[in-house]
Amino acid sequence: MTARDLHTSQARLIHTKGAGSATLLRLITHFGSLQAALQAPPDSLNQAAGKRIADKIPGADDPQVKQTLAWLSQLENGLLTCDSPDYPRLLGECDNPPAVLFYTGDISLLKQPLLAIVGSRTPTRGGIQNAHDFSADLAARGLGIVSGLAAGIDAAAHRGALDADGITIAVTGTGPDRVYPAGNHALAVEIAAKGLIITEHPPGTQVHPGHFPRRNRIIAALSLGILVVEAAEKSGSLITARLGSEAGREVFAIPGSIHNALTKGTHKLIRQGAKLVGNAADILEEVAPLIDRTRTDENKNRAETDTAESLPDPEYEALLDLIAHDPVSVDKLIQKTGLTAEVVSSMLLLLELNGYVESLPGNRYCRIASSPN
CATH class of the missing domain: 3.40.50.450 (Rossmann fold)
Structure with missing residues (x-):
């Protein structure tokens, strides 16, 4: 299935009259995805939705569907559904999480x-x-x-x-x-x-x-x-x-x-x-x-009891090895590690909170004298 076919399936259900976020969430939970729901027999679709929606699904030529597809065709735009691995875990745990998120950016x-x-x-x-x-x-x-x-x-x-x-x-x-x-x-x-x-x-x-x-x-x-x-x-x-x-x-x-x-x-x-x-x-x-709970980009379950006695993992140790007791800029650390600015900043935050490094004016960091190693 091409990206446009996928988006067409999603947009048709999103723009179905009477199919709000809660209904879409039920369909995704039951069928695994919106595209799978669209391919289901009408009776199964209605039963999963808890209402009759099968005969209300618009075609690909519907003006609203076409408008959504035109927006999604732009490179910087996208659609995230709650069955995606990129869907934020904390958001998924809330009451009535949004079934879909339209986004622009990273x-x-x-x-x-x-x-x-x-x-x-x-x-x-x-x-x-x-x-x-x-x-x-x-x-x-x-x-x-x-x-x-x-x-x-x-x-x-x-x-x-x-x-x-x-x-x-x-x-x-x-x-x-x-x-x-x-x-x-x-x-x-x-x-x-x-x-x-x-x-x-x-x-x-x-x-x-x-x-x-x-x-x-x-x-x-x-x-x-x-x-x-x-x-x-x-x-x-x-x-x-x-x-x-x-x-x-x-x-x-x-x-x-x-x-x-x-x-x-x-x-x-x-x-x-x-x-x-x-x-x-x-x-x-x-x-x-609480910060470890949001480190899902590394797919690791770190305990919330991490302290300055134990670094979270070897990647943090490698970053710490690059930080001397003399101040070093974040830009230099990004250059040396090859990691993105967002990842380095997040790692530095955890190191600072756990007592390994100290932040200084000018977006610089240095090792704390009493830190391990």
Whole structure:
């Protein structure tokens, strides 16, 4: 089956009237894939779907199907289904995971350890600065930054990660061919080129209020934790934080003035048990034991109890051997190892958290004197 044939099968079911994400998920679970579901007898298809959909499947010449195929024909675009080995494990474990993800950019970035940064669409200047600076610091230390490409805090978080040459992933509530708000179009183009944009909605999907809570569940599920920078009492960011907490994710909040309406939501989270943070180190301290769970790109099950007494594996030992007690730049380590910047940054983060190396200004690292070997 050619890539276009595969995409045609997938697009026809995706655009079937009445076949939402939950139905598609049932079909994939039952038949193993969307293309296998399409080839099943109508009665079997209806039974697996829990409703009559076999006679509603559009043909390959359907306008919406053709629109999706045209979008997928572009080199940088793709479609990820929940039966793919590239589908993020954490996302698959959430309630009602998306059956499909449309993406633009580097899909392998979903395998990196990620942290969500969310907040108000109309933040204060200080809130924008905090979102940018926390994002830049965390991204420089190897954490990918996930946000929703909204105005305000989301945009500042994406920008901070990009400015630090780190990973950023935008989860949108529209089709992958739409940018909302339109003012973030240039930012979206840069994220697509250097990071990743994902959505569960097919091309052509317009803005709808109901899409954003669904987007928020993906943001929360992908991440080890959620940092809320500024949020009013009824902010959508609190929904993301709640969804993350219900899924067992860490929730962090930056405090602010009691006279600022945009800190009422963050203060509420702190009262409910979110960790008050003043710098990136406060977050790294909490997510350190969880990072191994997201190292799926290496297909290894490392214990969360890894400590500075035992390196995770020989690949880390090889990287550590290249780091002397004199500072060495990340660029030099990338050059010597032949690994990607994302992989090296993630490995350095774990080495730092386990007490082997120390990060220095100028994106440099050195061995800690008391580290083994």
